Amino acid sequence: MPHDVDLIILLAVGFGFALIFGYIAARLRLPPLIGYLIAGIIISPNTPGITADIHIANQLAELGIMFLMFGVGIHFSLNDLVQVKRIAVPGAILQIAVATVLGMLVSMLWGWDFGSALVFGLSLSCASTVVLLKALGDRGLLDSVNGKIAVGWLLVEDLVMVLVLVLLPATAVLLGGTTPAEMSSDQSIGMTILLTLVKVAGFIAFMLIIGKRLVPKIMQIVARIGSRELFTLTVVACAVSIAYGSYAIFGVSMALGAFFAGMVVRESDFSHRAEQETLPLKEVFSILFFVSVGMLFDPAIIVEQPVHILAVIGIIMIGKTLAAMALVLFFRYPLNTALTVGASLAQIGEFSFILATMGLALGLLDNEAQNLILAGALFSISLNSVLFSAIEPVLNWIRQRSHLARLLERSNDPLSMLPDEVDQDYLKDQVVIIGHGEVGRHITQTLMQQGIKVVIAEENREIVEALREKGIAAVSGSAIEPGVLIQAHIQHARLLVISPMDLLDIHKIIDTAKLLNPYIQVLICAETREQANLIRQENLGEVYYAKEEMAKSMSGHILGQIKLAHDSNH
Template sequence: MPHSVSLINTIAAGLGLALILGFLAVRLRLPALVGYLLAGVILGPFTPGFVADMEIAAQLAEIGVMLLMFGVGLHFSLDDLMAVRKIAVPGALVQIAVATVLGGALAMWWGWHLGAALVFGLALSVASTVVLLRALESLGLLDSYIGRIAVGWLIVEDLAMVLVLVLLPPLAGVLGGRDSGGDTAAIWQTLGFTLLQVGGFIVLMLVVGRRVFPWILWQVTRTGSRELFTLCVVAAAVSIAFASAALFGVSFALGAFFAGMVMRESEFSHRAAEESLPLRDAFAVLFFVSVGMLFNPAVLVERPLQVLAVVLVIIVGKSIAAGVLVLAFRYPLRTALTVSASLAQIGEFSFILIALGMSLGLLPNEAQSLVLAGALISIATNPLWFSLIAPVQGWLHKRFAFARTLELREDPLAELPVSTEARYLSRQVVLVGYGRVGRRIAAELKAHEIPFVVAEQNREMVERLRAAGTAAVWGDAAEPAVLIQAHIARAQVLVIATPNTLHVQQMIETARLLNPAIQTVIRSHNEEEARLLAEDESVTVFLGEQELAQAMARRVVKHATA
């Protein structure tokens, strides 16, 4: 077969086989990505038959990572990142340290030297952002506060791995690898230069990019060409990611993420997300296929106990460490379980780190096979852990009093202070969610001097609201205790302004039980969901697209009849 068509061969074989095996996996009630991974194993060099071009597959997967991270940036603003910094930054750093110690101890037990153990532990410590995004999107949690914590946590992990990848070559000689000629002064110089590069890139994107790229998108939109608009979006994602890696030493994934963040400032960000969605999905499939291609199934037979130990570190060790950290920050049990499930896998940065360690002579040959085995198994089983969150939470509540106290424990933000003015506690509005929509509703309520209580999952936001004199209670409004603390029994209206409508029915039932006369106002993005909720006479549902169309129609009629 001519080499000139290897790209076509790889895409055709990868997507075609992924479709067949993904379909079979779904019919067997398994996640589709299990089929994608198996497609990669079949197309890889370690199984008989057709072998796809691994180098091209890896590059296609890299494009997929760029587009996926760009999509995350389009939904994840700087405000979102700053809102979760108090848990994401220390949580990610401590979890990396714990996982590195666990993986390193395992490697030392196998007789590896300290440098190999350190690199191996780091490779097991960082989760795949791509896998997390797919899981959160499928569960409808990407725009939720829990989703923002998980994504922010992984962004901090990615930033930490950027520093590790830059520092590893000059440290190789000290760690037992091939000496790259680095001394202490060179190491500090490299660290300082790396921090300057990453800092410079972030400042450039947030200061200059937030003004330039939305303006460019607006100019392209004015042409009226859909093709140019789509090209502008894809070119921005790929070219900014490439430039960030070439000029600032930042990873492709991180560069694409910040490109999406600055593009979000444009009023066309939602359209940009929709236009890039088909490409993101197609290349995401190729990412999972490329992971499967790297896997040698023989390692499962030759080193079964070592593979099992690696999988336990990734799925159990990391998850417990992350869960304990989230609980230590006084977040609910469900949040801890969700973050734990999010981190119970490894991915793209692990592959890059282990490959660099091999090239520097720091790791034995079996290290790559073990990491790939751990990645494949943890990625394939990750949807299972997400599906077990609710059953595990219910089981813990039934069996252990301690689990129940985690939800009901005393917390100054989980209940309204005694000093809250009486006007807030009678015929007030209970506003669930203080995001972009919630803030606008609150401003209108203030303007009309209507008392309200905010129920919000973001602890830092509740602190700021209380400091500003606004009555606010922290927690998930799906839990009856939160609505009780917001005095739903005395409220006149319940407003659910969160984009995540997963537990809306539960909130309505709790409110109705405590206050049968209460009126409920809800936002929704799903027409079928809106229709079902609107069947209740006491519930008013606002569908985003419908309200926009009606507002535009009123304006058109006004101008046409003037």
């Protein structure tokens, strides 16, 4: 050909096969990224047929990593983390430690050295943000207590992995690897680590002091012009420029730069618009990232090292899951929370790929280790939906057959019972409110201002502890469990208020409440218009739907203003 078309070939065959296999994966109810990885395997040098240029793919993958980390940063919410910090922070750190140790023990049994074993174990310890958010979203669990714990847990994992990405190049020589080209080989390990931490601290300070103010200001100025393409260009330029600047000026990884770029964009009033405008570009480069990762995978390892692959899958799907479940139960959360968090973390993804790529570049991992990590990701992501589907049947089976499991859920838990200072006179004609989210908070505040007695039933233990510190009667647990409603003294309540939740759970709560108190009034906050209509049809109680109530309130206000204007004219 008269000119070089390697990039066009890569894009054509990469996107073509990614579309085909992504569609097949979606039809099989698997995450599409499985299809993207398979597309990469097909066009890789390790398989016969069409072969794309892996060097160009790796450069495009760098952009993919930037946009993935930018997406993690723009989704990072300290508020989400604060709500579940007491379980998410220690739980995630301990679970990472357990998974890393398991990975190290197995790999050292295979004869690997300490440095390789450490990076390998860390690669198996971190779950995929993409897979987790999709799995929870598909099942409507993102806004549930279990979903928030899983997301908060993953946020901590992400922060730990960002720290690992920062420190790994500086400690590579100490672990038996090679010094990155940008670092001096004459410096001592201690000095290298100290300089790295100083540079990172300098970069973080720069972003928090200057970037946090400058980036939102630039976005505001561009937004006033009204040009959509200029706004999109501004966001992309911020992501890529900050990522590259962090590397060129401060010497930190471009992945960390992109992460902080996302965080400062989140501080802007235009963060939602920025996310929406750059979503197609982020998706495109993310697909190229997964395709390039697939191109590195050699399928021959499935035949050559089946026992090693089974061990890796066992660590990811059994070791990590059991460790996470044990930690959740230790923090006295119910069994369904333990199963949900365990299933959420029983896979690995993008951080594992980034760590594997960095480990290979630093001489800490070889191709076999990278292939084992990729195989573990392929199988664990493929089987993750099966684990989620098994949660309810397993939960029911355990509760029916295991007295120990039932004890584990509520054993000697002081938060599952109302405190002694709540006297019996208080527990008559009270309002029982299920859930203390945004709706529950407003209702509780309004009722208490009017001197009306309330009892809150809430799954999030930290919220229950905070309520009790304020002197508000609250009990921890899922209200679908009869014991929680009994503790809230539903049998003496005048009113039951149910915050937005799944219709099946609403049915269970009302059935228990009516059994204990046949004459209790029920008020239900519906999540959707369809749910509101179903509740009305089934006559479960008085229904309120946010958009309907807002429309009624606005209509009443408009009519009042028109009447006022009419009266003033006469």
